[in-house]
Amino acid sequence: MKNDTKTYNIDVHHVTRIEGHGNIRINTRAGVVEEVKLCIVEANRFFESFTRGMLPQEIPWVVGRICGICCVGHQLAATKAVEDSQGITVSPQTVLLRKMFNESQFLQSHVLHVYFLAVPDFVGAPSVLPLASSHPEVVKRALRLKKLANDYTAVMGGRVIHPMSNTLKGWRKLPDLAQIEQIRDRLLAAVPDVLETIAIVKTLKIPQYERETEYVSLKHPDEYALYDGDVFSSDTQKAVPVRNYRWVTNEFTVPHSTTKWSRWHRDSYAVGALARVNNNFAQLRPEAQGVAETLGLKVPCYNPYMNNVAQVVEIVHCAYNSLAMMETVLNGGLQAEDISHTPVAGRGFGAVEVPRGILFHEYAFDETGRCSDANSIIPTSQNINNIEQDMKAFVPQMLPNMSKEELTLHMEMLLRAYDPCISCSVHMLDVEFTD
Amino acid sequence: MKPKVAFFDFAGCEGCQLAVLNCEDVLLDILGLVDIVEFREAISETAPRFDVAFIEGSIHREEDVERLRGIRARSTYLVALGACACIGNVQARSNFIAPAENFKRVYGEVDRNQAQTDPEFWPLWAHTRVRAVKEIVPVDFELRGCPMVPAEFVHLVKALVSGSIPHFPANAVCVECKANENECAFDRGETCMGQITYGGCGAICVTNGYRCDGCRGVLPHANLAAHRQLLREKGLSDALIQNRYRLFCSAEPLGQEIRR
Numbered sequence A: 001m002k003n004d005t006k007t008y009n010i011d012v013h014h015v016t017r018i019e020g021h022g023n024i025r026i027n028t029r030a031g032v033v034e035e036v037k038l039c040i041v042e043a044n045r046f047f048e049s050f051t052r053g054m055l056p057q058e059i060p061w062v063v064g065r066i067c068g069i070c071c072v073g074h075q076l077a078a079t080k081a082v083e084d085s086q087g088i089t090v091s092p093q094t095v096l097l098r099k100m101f102n103e104s105q106f107l108q109s110h111v112l113h114v115y116f117l118a119v120p121d122f123v124g125a126p127s128v129l130p131l132a133s134s135h136p137e138v139v140k141r142a143l144r145l146k147k148l149a150n151d152y153t154a155v156m157g158g159r160v161i162h163p164m165s166n167t168l169k170g171w172r173k174l175p176d177l178a179q180i181e182q183i184r185d186r187l188l189a190a191v192p193d194v195l196e197t198i199a200i201v202k203t204l205k206i207p208q209y210e211r212e213t214e215y216v217s218l219k220h221p222d223e224y225a226l227y228d229g230d231v232f233s234s235d236t237q238k239a240v241p242v243r244n245y246r247w248v249t250n251e252f253t254v255p256h257s258t259t260k261w262s263r264w265h266r267d268s269y270a271v272g273a274l275a276r277v278n279n280n281f282a283q284l285r286p287e288a289q290g291v292a293e294t295l296g297l298k299v300p301c302y303n304p305y306m307n308n309v310a311q312v313v314e315i316v317h318c319a320y321n322s323l324a325m326m327e328t329v330l331n332g333g334l335q336a337e338d339i340s341h342t343p344v345a346g347r348g349f350g351a352v353e354v355p356r357g358i359l360f361h362e363y364a365f366d367e368t369g370r371c372s373d374a375n376s377i378i379p380t381s382q383n384i385n386n387i388e389q390d391m392k393a394f395v396p397q398m399l400p401n402m403s404k405e406e407l408t409l410h411m412e413m414l415l416r417a418y419d420p421c422i423s424c425s426v427h428m429l430d431v432e433f434t435d
Numbered sequence B: 001m002k003p004k005v006a007f008f009d010f011a012g013c014e015g016c017q018l019a020v021l022n023c024e025d026v027l028l029d030i031l032g033l034v035d036i037v038e039f040r041e042a043i044s045e046t047a048p049r050f051d052v053a054f055i056e057g058s059i060h061r062e063e064d065v066e067r068l069r070g071i072r073a074r075s076t077y078l079v080a081l082g083a084c085a086c087i088g089n090v091q092a093r094s095n096f097i098a099p100a101e102n103f104k105r106v107y108g109e110v111d112r113n114q115a116q117t118d119p120e121f122w123p124l125w126a127h128t129r130v131r132a133v134k135e136i137v138p139v140d141f142e143l144r145g146c147p148m149v150p151a152e153f154v155h156l157v158k159a160l161v162s163g164s165i166p167h168f169p170a171n172a173v174c175v176e177c178k179a180n181e182n183e184c185a186f187d188r189g190e191t192c193m194g195q196i197t198y199g200g201c202g203a204i205c206v207t208n209g210y211r212c213d214g215c216r217g218v219l220p221h222a223n224l225a226a227h228r229q230l231l232r233e234k235g236l237s238d239a240l241i242q243n244r245y246r247l248f249c250s251a252e253p254l255g256q257e258i259r260r
Helices: A058-066 A071-086 A092-123 A136-157 A177-189 A191-203 A242-249 A273-283 A286-294 A304-332 A379-401 A404-418 B015-021 B024-033 B062-073 B083-087 B090-096 B099-107 B109-115 B119-125 B150-161 B173-179 B224-233 B238-248
Strands: A008-017 A021-029 A032-040 A214-219 A230-233 A238-240 A346-354 A357-365 A371-377 A431-433 B004-009 B035-039 B050-056 B059-061 B075-081 B127-131 B141-143
Touching: A021 A379, A021 A404, A032 A379, A058 A071, A058 A371, A058 B090, A071 A092, A071 A346, A071 A357, A071 A371, A092 A136, A092 A191, A092 A304, A092 A346, A136 A177, A136 A191, A136 B024, A177 A304, A191 A286, A191 A304, A214 A273, A214 A346, A214 A357, A230 A242, A238 A242, A242 A346, A242 A357, A273 A286, A273 A304, A273 A357, A286 A304, A304 A379, A304 A404, A357 A379, A379 A404, B004 B015, B004 B062, B015 B024, B015 B050, B015 B150, B024 B150, B050 B062, B050 B083, B050 B150, B059 B062, B062 B075, B075 B083, B075 B150, B083 B141, B090 B127, B090 B238, B099 B109, B099 B127, B141 B150, B224 B238
Parallel strands: B004 B035, B004 B050, B050 B075, B075 B141
Antiparallel strands: A008 A021, A008 A431, A021 A032, A214 A230, A230 A238, A346 A357, A357 A371, B059 B127
C-alpha cells in the first residue's frame, strides 16, 4: 500500500482503564496525520470537593476509594499528607510496615499487568480468558503469584482492597508475625515462578520506538525510592521537596479530557516504572539490576514500550526487598503503639510511588479539625499528556510501514505499556477507514 | 448452554471487578461454568443479550443513564456490584454541593470554564448527581460493600448457575461482630454503625481494629432514632453525626436527613 493512500479514521471507544474510561482517536488523510487525541471520558467523582468536612482520621480511609488497584498507595499518600498537616511523626516500625504494605501492592499490580497484558500478546491470544484452556500453566502461575501478592497485602492491611488496618500514627491492628512468616516462606518458594516470568518476558518482541522525555519520580539518598523522597527530574537532575509538588505538575485542562494534564520542564513528562528505573537504577537491588541486564533494559531508556520490562525489574526488586524487610520484622518483633490523635488545624503534603508512578496528596484542616481543602494528583493523569505526545511522535513514523491493524495494535500496546491495569488488554478496537 | 455473564463499569474505583479477579482459587472453576461475554478489560462489547449483568459504579450523567437502561433491557438478571452501584458510596456526598461548585473545587474556576467550551465534548461534563443503580432501573440482586465480598459473589454465581435464587440474610454487622467475639467499638471509646448496617462482611473492619462506617448500606428496619441518640450520648455533635452518616450513606435516606 502506498503511503499517500493511507486515510485512517481510528476511533476507539472506552479503550482502556486509564483510571476508567478513555477513547483513542486517530485520523490520517492521504498519508498525513491530521488528528491524534486521547480522550478521557471518565465521570467525575469529586473527591477533592466532597472530602471537605471530614476528620483527619477519615481522609485516608475514604480517599483510598479513588482507585481499587492503587488503594494502598492512595491510603499511604493521604496518610502522610494528613500526618504532615497534623504535625505527626511516626516510628521507624510504622515506616517499615508501610514500606512492606506499599511493596505488596507493587507486586500485585505488576504481576497482574505483566500477565494480563504481555502474555496474551506473547501467545497471540485476544485476551487472558481463552488462555485458561489453551495455556492453563501460564494462567495458573499468574494466579499463584497474584494470590501470593494479595495475601501479602491482606496480612499487612487487613484485606486486599480498601484495607482498614493502616491509619494515622500507625496500625489499628498490627500484622500477625506468624502470617508474615508464612508469606516469607511462600515468597521464597515463588522464585521459580518469578524466573519463569522473566523467561516469558524475555521472549516478547518489544516495539523499538524512542522518544526522549522527562522522567519524574521520587528520589531518596539511601534507598530505591518507593515510599519516601523528593521529587526528581531527569531533565534537571535535581529534586524539589514534596510540598512544592505544584511546581512539578503545573496542571491544566483540555476539553477532550475529564482528567487534568501535567507538564514540567517540557511539553510533557513520564512517571511510572520506567521513570523510576531510569532515575534510580543504582539503588535497585543487585538481583533486579541483573534482571534488567538479562531483559536488555539499559538506562537511560527512552522507549515507552520498555515500561513492561521495568515492571518485571521492580517485581524482582520488591520481592527481594520485601524478604529483607520481613526478616527485620521477624527478628525484632512488633510493638503496639498509641494511635490516638486530637485533630488540629494545618496543611500537609504527601507523596509515594505507586505502581503507575508518583502520587501526590494535599489536605488542609480548619480550626475545628475538619477538612477545608484537598488535592490529589494521580500518576495516570500525569502520564496522559506524555502518552498523547508519544502517539503524535510515533504515528507518523509507523504510518509508512504499517497496516491499520498494525498501527492500531501498536497504539494499544503503547497504552498498555503505561497502564498496569489488568483491564488494559485493549483488544476491543473498532477500527474504520474513512476511505 | 452456559449462562452468559457480563460486567459493566460506571463511576467507581473498579475495585469490585478486581475483587472478582481476586477469587483466584475458584476463578478457573467459574470460567468453566459461565461464558463471560462482556468484560471491558478483556473482550469487546458486542453481546446482544446477557443472562446476568453485573453493574459496577454509580450513575452520574445522562449518557450513563442511557447506557444502563440499554443493559437492563438486554439482561435477564441485573446485579448491583459493590457499594457504588448499591448505594452511591462515598462520592454521593458530592450531591450536597452544586455540580458547578464541585467542578470549580476540582478544576478551578478558570480551567473549569475553559474546559467546558467545546460542544463536542459537553456530554463528558454533563454531571447531574450521583445515583445508585436502583434509582434508574430495577435491580434483582445486590452485592453490597466497599469492596464487595468475594464469598457473596461466589454464592450468587453458584445459585444462579444452578437455577436457584441467591439469599443474603438481612443481619446487622453487629451480629457478625458478636460472633467474632470482638471487643465492641463503643467499649474502645469509638462510635460505630454496625447496629444499623447490612451484614455479610463478617464485620471485617471492626475485627481489624477499626469501626463500621456503614459501607454496606442501612438495614430497612433499623432503629435510626435510637442510633442517633446513642451517638449523641457518646458526645458526637449533630454536625459530626451528619458527617459520619455521609461518609458512605449519603444517597441513603439516613444520609439525606437534615437535622437542626
